[in-house]
Amino acid sequence: MTTYDIALIGFGGVNRTLAELVAARGDTLRSELGFGLRVVAITDLRLGSLVQPEGIDLGMALNMDGASGTFAAHGGSADTINESVIRNCTADIICEATFTNPEDGEPAVSHVRWALESNKSVCTTNKGPVAIRGAELTSLAEQNGVHFEFEGAVMSGTPVIRLAKKMFAGLKLNGFEGILNGTSNYVLGRMEAGLDFEAAISEAQKLGYAEANPAADIEGYDVQLKVLILANELLDAGIELKDVQRQGISTVTPEKIQKASREGLRWKLVGSARRNVDGSVTAGVSPVALPLDHGLAGVSGATNAVSFETDLLGAVTVSGPGAGRVETAYALLSDIIAMHAARTGAAAHV
Amino acid sequence: MTTYDIALIGFGGVNRTLAELVAARGDTLRSELGFGLRVVAITDLRLGSLVQPEGIDLGMALNMDGASGTFAAHGGSADTINESVIRNCTADIICEATFTNPEDGEPAVSHVRWALESNKSVCTTNKGPVAIRGAELTSLAEQNGVHFEFEGAVMSGTPVIRLAKKMFAGLKLNGFEGILNGTSNYVLGRMEAGLDFEAAISEAQKLGYAEANPAADIEGYDVQLKVLILANELLDAGIELKDVQRQGISTVTPEKIQKASREGLRWKLVGSARRNVDGSVTAGVSPVALPLDHGLAGVSGATNAVSFETDLLGAVTVSGPGAGRVETAYALLSDIIAMHAARTGAAAHV
Structure with a gap:
């Protein structure tokens, strides 16, 4: 039985939940997936750094919050020494969150x-490195014979x-369009139900959907990054952030929404990319x-x-959660499962 | 470069379209997928049987219809000798349609x-064998070290x-619900738009959605088979057709539809299965x-x-075409791609 040693970089909601899954379901994962997971390093801005090649006591780590001290009390350091931990720890896989x-x-x-430089595979739920440096990092992973997976960066x-990569073999993908931000989608839905923009934002904030500063969601910056990732990954677009035209929902007034509703239309914030006849890709x-x-x-809330x-199937749509601690932690697990499959050919025999 | 020899059992819309794809896109498929396809046998109720181990001229075969004679004029037979062709031809894969x-x-x-008995892999778009004898045939394929794939039997x-099998590793699947029949869904949509049942059916027939006898679609028999397949394949339900409760849409009156519409509801024919606390599966x-x-x-037309x-992601939904010649022929191609991946581990490296 293979055991992968993992390091958790950032111990916020996502990596904490991954640690909870490993602690609570380790045996089940082992029997179902054919490999075990052991956390050998954690770094966090508040808690500091802890490296234990024989495996960290996850109960201890999960009980710690910023108020109860740092890893210094558990054989680690109060400092967040990411570079040294990432380069020198014994992890096979770095979970960047x-x-x-x-x-x-x-x-x-x-x-x-x-x-990647120290020959460790990486999974991340972080849009930044994928959107801004995806091609470079993917290439670096290939050079070093390790994996760089980031399913959780989009949905x-x-x-x-x-x-798209595994289920559409033999198809030609001509483009995509998506609803890639739950906050803006929720706000538009509540405005259709009669709330004004400010009230809808405020409700979204109370429900935990929107940040204190909702601009990234409302003005389309979040979707812009996701469109960039999908365009480069799935359409081989070779574009940069500035190539993705961006307009948010602050121009969508209650009047526009009510008018659309009377006409059988519904406003959505749509991120899309499409391959042009000359092979270039237009994204926005x-x-x-x-x-x-x-x-x-009909994609609501x-x-x-x-x-x-696609060419042979027309439109194929997948919908599901786009955020959430557990949902995003599963993305990391799904990345590790994909790495295991690539190493062993296991997926081929499912 | 691997070439798979295939036999087409039934040369109606689906297998004809597969032959067209092989003829028109063979080189592209070869370069993209890493294998070639060669049709070495065709049987058809109207055209008879043709076996040519060095490869059948697809242009010739695609030009034939029932009115222009049989395969007897091309070195084959006017008889549909399925058992002998299937058992004795040199095909690696039988495409049953x-x-x-x-x-x-x-x-x-x-x-x-x-x-399967003659150690050939099978792909099919045919609900019957999967729904009625799926477990037996899957077991037979495993015993003989060959593949039995049937993605096209459902959507x-x-x-x-x-x-569900490849993307949900590490998740627990608790059930599913689906819209699995385009004809009944189209009819319900048109009734919501104001048509009565007969007019909606008639329109669906004109568009080619509904058969001359629409009972299989309208009374839920088609969905019943698909629910049975999904329940046994994905929930390991071990149930039979009689265990899938069935009720069609003929009881859904225009009055019910208008009332629902006023209440913010919409009638759909839903096929579903759910795992119960005791581990059994209820399907209908x-x-x-x-x-x-x-x-x-919002799944329309x-x-x-x-x-x-699912346990960790909640609901994840996929929608797309549920019928169509090209769409169904692609299902066979996707089955062959999956077989190739399983043989070579290719999918693992996508």
Whole structure:
């Protein structure tokens, strides 16, 4: 039985939940998936750093919060020494779940690069490094014979990247359009139900969907990163963030929404990319009034969806959660499962 | 470069389209998928039988229809000698696309059994053998070290069975519900738009969605078979056709539809299965008035969809075409791609 040693970089909601899954379901995962997982390193801005090659006591780690001291009390350090831990720990796989910086993808880009350079595989739920440095990091992984997986960067654990890559063999993918941000989708839905913009945002914040500063969600920055990732990964677009036109939902007034409703239309914030006749790819994010029988018009609340346009099947759409601690932690697990399958050919025999 | 020799059992719309794909895209498939396809046998009720181990001229075969003679004029036979062709031809893979018989699955069950017994892999788009004899035939394939694939039996080329098996590793699947018949879904949609039942059926027939005798679609028999396949394949239910409760849409009156519409509900014919606390599976087909924000409520026209209920992700839904010549022929191609991946581990490296 293979056991993969993993390091958790960032011990917030996502990596904590992954640790909970490993602690609570380790035996089940072992029997169902054919491999075990052992956490050998954790770094966190508040808790510091802990490296234990024989395996960290997850009960202890999960009981710690910022208020109860640091890893210094458990044989580690109060400092967050990411580079040294990532490069020198005994992990096979680095699970990167720090925060997304849409400008340069740092510090996550460096985390991923350090890991791949030291011949460790990486899974991440972090849009930044994938959107900003995806091609470079994928190439680095290939050079070093390790894996770089990032299913969770787009729709948390809902399979999108892997679905398109594995389920559409033999098809030509001409483009996609998607609802890739639950907050803006929720807000538009509540405005259709009669709330004004501010009230809808406020409700979304109370429900935990929207951040204190909702601009990334409302103005389309979050979707822009996701469109960039999907366009480059699935359409081999070779584009940069500036090539993805972006318009948010703040221009969608209650009047526009009510008018659309009377006309059998529904406003959605749609991220899309399409291959042009000359082979180039046009990508963008903007609010669109969709007919009610459009495949994305019925995607409500915080649900996300991507509709793929294929040559032989026409549109194939997948919808599911686009966020959530457990859902995103599963994305990391699904990445590790994919790495195991690639190593052993296990997926081929499912 | 591997070349798989294939035999086409039944040369109607689906296998003709597969032959067209092989003829028109053979080189592309070869370079993209890493294998070639060669048709070495065809049998058909009208055209007879043709076996040519060095490869059949597909241009010739595709030009033939029932009116222009039989394969006897091309070195074959006017007789449909399925057993002998299936058992003795040199094909690696039998593509079974005859007609579905929901009583005993014949003659397709025999076609599949003969192929597996003679150590040939089988792909089929035929619900009958999978629904009625799926466990027996899968077991026979395993004993003989060959493959039995049938993605197209449920939603044509839209990945459903393979998606659930390959994309949901590490998740617990608790059940599913789906819109699995385009004709009945189209009819319900047109009735919501104001047509009465007969007019809606008539329109569906004109569009080619509904058969001359629409009972299989309208009374839920088609969905019943698909639910049986999904329940046994994905939930390991071990149930038979009689265990899938069935009710069609003929009880859904225009009055019920208008009332639902006023209440924010929409009638859909839903096929579903759910694992019970004791481990047993309850499965059925019936019309249900769904809230408009339900994931299946917006699935319109001839589109099909399945919503999977998982433990860590909640509901994940895939929608796409549920029928069509090209779409169903792609299902056979996707089965062959899966067989190739299983042989070579190729899927693991995608």
